[in-house]
Amino acid sequence: MVNEVNIDPKSRADWPATSYSKPVIGATGKTGSWRTFTPKIDYDECSRCRTCWLHCPEAVISLDEDGTPHIDLDYCKGCGCCAEVCPKKCIAMIREGFDEEESA
Amino acid sequence: MKTELMSANYAAARAVMSARVEVVPAYPITPATTVPEQIALLNETGQWPGQFIRVESEHSAMFACIGASSTGARTFTATSSNGLLLMDEGLHWAAAARLPIVLANINRSVSPSWNIHVTHDDSMSKATTGWIQFYVSSVDEFYHTLIQAFKLAEDERVLMPVMINADGFVLSHTLSTYDYLEPEEVDKFLPPYKPPHWVMDPENPVSHGNIVFPEHYMEFRYAMHEGTHNAMKVYEEIEREYKKLFGKYFGGPIDCYKCDDAEVVFTSQGSVAAEAKDAIDELREEGYKVGNARMRMIRPFPVDRIRELGSRVKGFASLDRSVSYGYGGPVASDIRATMYNTKHRPIIKSYIGGLGGRDMTVLDIKEVILDTVKAVENGETGSEETWHDLR
Numbered sequence: 001m002v003n004e005v006n007i008d009p010k011s012r013a014d015w016p017a018t019s020y021s022k023p024v025i026g027a028t029g030k031t032g033s034w035r036t037f038t039p040k041i042d043y044d045e046c047s048r049c050r051t052c053w054l055h056c057p058e059a060v061i062s063l064d065e066d067g068t069p070h071i072d073l074d075y076c077k078g079c080g081c082c083a084e085v086c087p088k089k090c091i092a093m094i095r096e097g098f099d100e101e102e103s104a
Numbered sequence: 105m106k107t108e109l110m111s112a113n114y115a116a117a118r119a120v121m122s123a124r125v126e127v128v129p130a131y132p133i134t135p136a137t138t139v140p141e142q143i144a145l146l147n148e149t150g151q152w153p154g155q156f157i158r159v160e161s162e163h164s165a166m167f168a169c170i171g172a173s174s175t176g177a178r179t180f181t182a183t184s185s186n187g188l189l190l191m192d193e194g195l196h197w198a199a200a201a202r203l204p205i206v207l208a209n210i211n212r213s214v215s216p217s218w219n220i221h222v223t224h225d226d227s228m229s230k231a232t233t234g235w236i237q238f239y240v241s242s243v244d245e246f247y248h249t250l251i252q253a254f255k256l257a258e259d260e261r262v263l264m265p266v267m268i269n270a271d272g273f274v275l276s277h278t279l280s281t282y283d284y285l286e287p288e289e290v291d292k293f294l295p296p297y298k299p300p301h302w303v304m305d306p307e308n309p310v311s312h313g314n315i316v317f318p319e320h321y322m323e324f325r326y327a328m329h330e331g332t333h334n335a336m337k338v339y340e341e342i343e344r345e346y347k348k349l350f351g352k353y354f355g356g357p358i359d360c361y362k363c364d365d366a367e368v369v370f371t372s373q374g375s376v377a378a379e380a381k382d383a384i385d386e387l388r389e390e391g392y393k394v395g396n397a398r399m400r401m402i403r404p405f406p407v408d409r410i411r412e413l414g415s416r417v418k419g420f421a422s423l424d425r426s427v428s429y430g431y432g433g434p435v436a437s438d439i440r441a442t443m444y445n446t447k448h449r450p451i452i453k454s455y456i457g458g459l460g461g462r463d464m465t466v467l468d469i470k471e472v473i474l475d476t477v478k479a480v481e482n483g484e485t486g487s488e489e490t491w492h493d494l495r
Contacts (some may be wrong), residue, residue, distance in 0.1 A: 009113070015323060016301055017202040017263055017300075017301045017302060018200060018201050018202045019313075019314060019320070019324060020302040020312040020313075020314070021311055023309055023311060
């Protein structure tokens with residue numbers, strides 16, 4: 001049973017002595033569902049400086065070859081670090097369920 | 105096997121050598137200090153080939169133990185009193201991570217008031233962590249129980265950490281003979297540790313300690329409870345094997361002395377329990393039917409043994425060198441709770457004594473036992489607990 005992961009044990013006899021998981025994407029489900037505020041990048045203003053990519057604590061920001069950032073909203077928890085560090089201040093944090101116009 | 109003259113602390117360091125422990129993270133605290141000090145010396149002189157980690161606190165010591173044990177290394181540490189309390193978070197963690205760490209706790213009073221002598225409050229306050237707990241009464245018992253502890257902790261049916269408690273100064277700094285075993289001799293008893301569950305391995309990475317929500321959390325806690333429970337029967341097997349191999353036996357979870365026909369049995373933990381044998385001998389000569397039940401194991405609690413004893417005796421005189429403040433003696437309370445689910449109702453007198461290292465002499469122990477003998481004769485349970493020798 002060493003380092004074998006049983007995701008859905010049928011009975012307690014099949015359970016490991018203690019909990020552990022393989023490093024896979026979404027081991028604990030889509031953590032993006034925890035989000036209250038969603039980051040929205042204004043690509044017209046974005047200078048492709050990669051500061052947001054460097055600071056994202058969840059590493060959910062990927063870059064195109066030219067440095068254009070994309071945020072994976074399946075796993076972004078909406079912490080707002082990217083918006084905070086953005087030198088151009090072009091990442092807005094929008095409350096979930098509101099669109100830009102409504103929140104403004 | 106060769107007989108040597110040493111303090112319990114020096115002998116504990118030799119147990120680390122004999123059991124081929126691989127990692128010892130430790131932080132010094134009186135009276136445990138000479139345990140890591142001796143291990144460091146044995147390391148520097150090449151007698152113990154393991155890894156000694158100098159850490160900045162007991163909290164770090166326990167978490168370094170957790171890291172080391174997670175890689176599958178046999179791991180040991182030693183501490184006392186406030187040091188054990190600083191490890192608290194790690195103690196809970198080690199138990200739930202099912203890591204077979206062995207810890208030597210040299211019982212010392214918790215401050216304030218500052219006092220380096222024995223009280224069992226430090227370890228008794230850790231009785232609900234999941235750690236298996238032993239209390240020993242001699243240097244020889246300390247050394248051999250430490251070796252047995254690795255086998256017990258590493259057994260797949262148990263997989264729980266083990267704490268061996270020895271009274272500060274009375275044992276830790278008092279020289280006595282013990283029988284040392286070479287690592288080659290211990291090999292036939294204690295094979296290398298092979299983790300039967302997850303390991304920290306860069307070649308095959310897993311993450312441990314991750315989220316387990318309400319639908320699964322309880323089952324892992326039940327598994328811990330089972331593991332600690334299983335330690336009772338597994339330890340009995342281990343003791344039988346140890347006796348066969350090395351001729352050493354310390355009496356099981358409860359070491360009974362003259363209990364067979366006893367009407368009143370004295371229970372206690374640690375060095376007092378050895379002193380009590382002399383008290384029993386003297387009282388027997390004076391015509392009292394009394395016996396001594398030395399509580400070696402308090403977690404898991406020896407429920408069956410207590411019930412068996414409780415079905416025969418008229419009274420327990422139960423001495424705790426510790427207090428659960430606002431209730432009473434922790435082990436006396438467990439004995440009372442254990443007897444409740446039976447039809448037997450022996451008088452169970454709770455005594456608090458010997459706190460802060462105050463001497464519990466043969467005369468003190470006789471006084472305690474005779475108080476229970478009197479209660480049995482009168483049929484009166486008396487006060488909830490009695491503080492012996494309280495000014």
